[in-house]
Amino acid sequence: MTQTDVTPAPRPSTPDLRGFARWGRAWLTAPDRGYARPLLFGVVLLTLVQVGIQIRFNTWNRDFFNALEHRDAAAFRTQMLVFLALAAASMAAAVYQLYLKQLLQLGWREWLTERLTGAWMREARHYQLEAGAAEADNPDQRIAEDARVATELAIEFSVGLLISVSTLIAFVGILWSLSGPLAFTLAGHAVEVPGYMVWAAVLYAALGSAATWLVGRPMVGINVRRTTAEADYRFGLTRARESGESIALIRGEPDERRGLGLLFGRVRDAMHALMRSQRNLMWLTSAYGTLAMVFPTVVAAPAYFAGAMSLGVLMQVGAAFGQVQAALNWFVDSFPRIAEWRGAVSRLVAFQDALDDLDAVAADPAQPTITIEEAQEGADESLVLDALEIAFADGTTVIAGASAVVAPGERVLIKGESGTGKSTLFRAIGGLWPWGGGRIVTPPRAAMAFLPQRPYLPLGTLAGVLCYPRPVDEFEPTQLQEALGQVGLDALAERLDEEERWDRVLSLGEQQRLAFARLLLHRPRWIFMDEATSALDEANQDAMMNLIVEALPEAAMISIGHRPGLEAFHSRSLTLVKSAEGARFQRLPPRAVSARALERRRRKVAPVTG
Incomplete structure (x- = not known):
């Protein structure tokens, strides 16, 4: 047999994240985007409202503990009423922000699913992928599951990042003004560090984020392996169910069990690798989170014992430090799910690339096609x-x-x-x-x-x-x-x-x-x-x-x-x-x-x- 070059023309490699971002932009500008923009505006607005409530909670924290320290019953009752009002507002904002966010996630998933299904079920592309594009295996899994994970987590991360950035901007100023300067002597020279609690929070979060990236980065590739193995295993089970009569007639159950066992073995191996990676990351995040409980109090304690701040101010500093540190820790806290999301995005973009390759072959006059x-x-x-x-x-x-x-x-x-x-x-x-x-x-x-x-x-x-x-x-x-x-x-x-x-x-x-x-x-x-x-x-x-x-x-x-x-x-x-x-x-x-x-x-x- 002779050989004919039918490979698609080379095209620039697009990183997964950039390829996925194209879908986001296309959705927000598409004529059939539905209520995407109003929903996005509502989610952003309610997110900022939640951050504003947290800022008010921070000042309430100071006033409440000062009332306790001074044994002021009237101020205590006033602060409890303020707390109830803030709690009600916080709950309402959280409930409706979640509802609008879920509508946004569902809308994007529906739009993306229709696009992927349309591209797959067009001009026999679904058949051609099975015949010649091995890198796009299990398209049903990619469209049904990977599209769900990719869109839901993308919006989840976007909202989380918005909360972290706005919280950081709001509470850095509070923490800077409350912490004051740190004065010490170094090599015979007086050194003063303004807003030292802010720098302590930044340093603590930077060290944690760097360590998390080093320990957890293998999880992205492992998640891709796990998702592929799970899809192959489900396909094997479906195939056995669809072919039940033929398997039963020829008594092929032992061989089917062996085949399904091998497929599940790949799932098991991928899960073991993921569990080991998660275990290593858990050591780091557990230690990091535990130290964060006492770190701000330990850093601010000298000023409190010196009488430079009241108990209320100390609690306010601790709360502000916690907010800043939580905002800076977004990457640390989200990394396991980021790895899962990257795996789903990688499979989706590979699926789209395979469809684009078929389109390129069909459209390129230099390619030998029928x-x-x-x-x-x-x-x-x-x-x-x-x-x-x-x-x-x-x-x-x-x-x-x-x-x-x-x-x-x-x-x-x-x-x-x-x-x-x-x-x-x-x-x-x-x-x-x-x-x-x-x-x-x-x-x-x-x-x-x-x-x-x-x-x-x-x-x-x-x-x-x-x-x-x-x-x-x-x-x-x-x-x-x-x-x-x-x-x-x-x-x-x-x-x-x-x-x-x-x-x-x-x-x-x-x-x-x-x-x-x-x-x-x-x-x-x-x-x-x-x-x-x-x-x-x-x-x-x-x-x-x-x-x-x-x-x-x-x-x-x-x-x-x-x-x-x-x-x-x-x-x-x-x-x-x-x-x-x-x-x-x-x-x-x-x-x-x-x-x-x-x-x-x-x-x-x-x-x-x-």
Whole structure:
């Protein structure tokens, strides 16, 4: 096989945080942002109100303890009333700030989820990621969980940082004015440090933040590993549940347990690494927090014992120091969750980058990709394969130099041994497969219908499954019942309004016949079938094919199949033959006996059975 370069063009690497910040700016400026700006304003306003209340609490702290020190009962009662008023205001501000913050978090998550889902479910990108972008594994986990963590914690951190900065600005001035200068002698020289409590708080927080960063920085990478391992484990469990029948029939439970055990082993290993990192960080933060309880009192005690400040002022200094130190400690206190957030952001940005890579490949004229041209309604609707080359995502060519024309109304059977790329050819015609080169001219997409070997049955009512992807209200109930009867599924006609897991309720053969019933409803002009009758016996296969020929006589049909008897329903064949450079078409002459053979097959068709 030859190699074709289908890698995306290199583009500048964008750091995770910068990439995530783009989403924040885009959300706040998007036409569909909803109430994002008013909610953001409300959160900021209530946050500043809370800081203002804390400033008032600081002065209350001084007055309250002074009243106690002077045994002033009247002042004590007054301060208790002030406390109740401040407490009520603080509670109201906290409750509504939390509510608005949660609305903001939900709004951003909804907006981002819609954007990611839209980019993923666009032009077969979801399929192409699975086929060629391993770095974007488990997109469901990234969209559902990582988007939640990234948006919720981003707003949480932003509000926390706003509180810390505004608290720091407010209480540094208070602490500076209360602490006064620190005078001492150094090498025979008198030294005076103004506002020494402020410098003590800054030094204490700086040392703590530096130590936290050094000890906790491995947690970012560990969180990425843990999230990926958790997603893989959930996928393994889901896959085992979805394949329960096959596993049970072949008694594959021991092997499944081993596989799930290995997947959980990765979760366990990542959790052990995270626990060790958290343990190390906990030693630091516990010691840091414990010392912070007495540090301001110890630093201010000399002034108190010297009579330079009252008990109330000492308590006010301690409270102000605590506020300043808490503001400076935001990084220390938030680091474990910052590591979790960075992990989620990293996975989200990698997911978006993978989608952008696919867009870049499709948009870059220098990249060797398959060109899809869609015919306009009313124009020549022939299917044209022009010097088509199809490659795998790793660059290996599977089909080379394939050219063919299928006219409207023709019925063509595509044959070839396994591995020649028949199904990949259908994916390319359907616009799913961009890797390769050459040109495909297709009929209008609305005129085309694809029947894979295993039909897709969405969740919902049987009527919704039968009409998919069109709305149920486009069809009369009698049309649905008639279509089911034509394919031998009369027994289901009374269950159209039932909601079930129809991919579990129906056998594969019944699912394939349901797909033929869809054709009768949608009446496409072009039908593409990839082993669409593989689960049917010969009589039912002939019945389905004969039904389509009679019900849709003008429709073109292109089929992939190995079953004997299919040739009778097609006017010619195209055979893919392997070669060192990639499979190529070997054209066979039109079958002159196809009409007579088809008539014989029709006479032999048995009634459709369940």
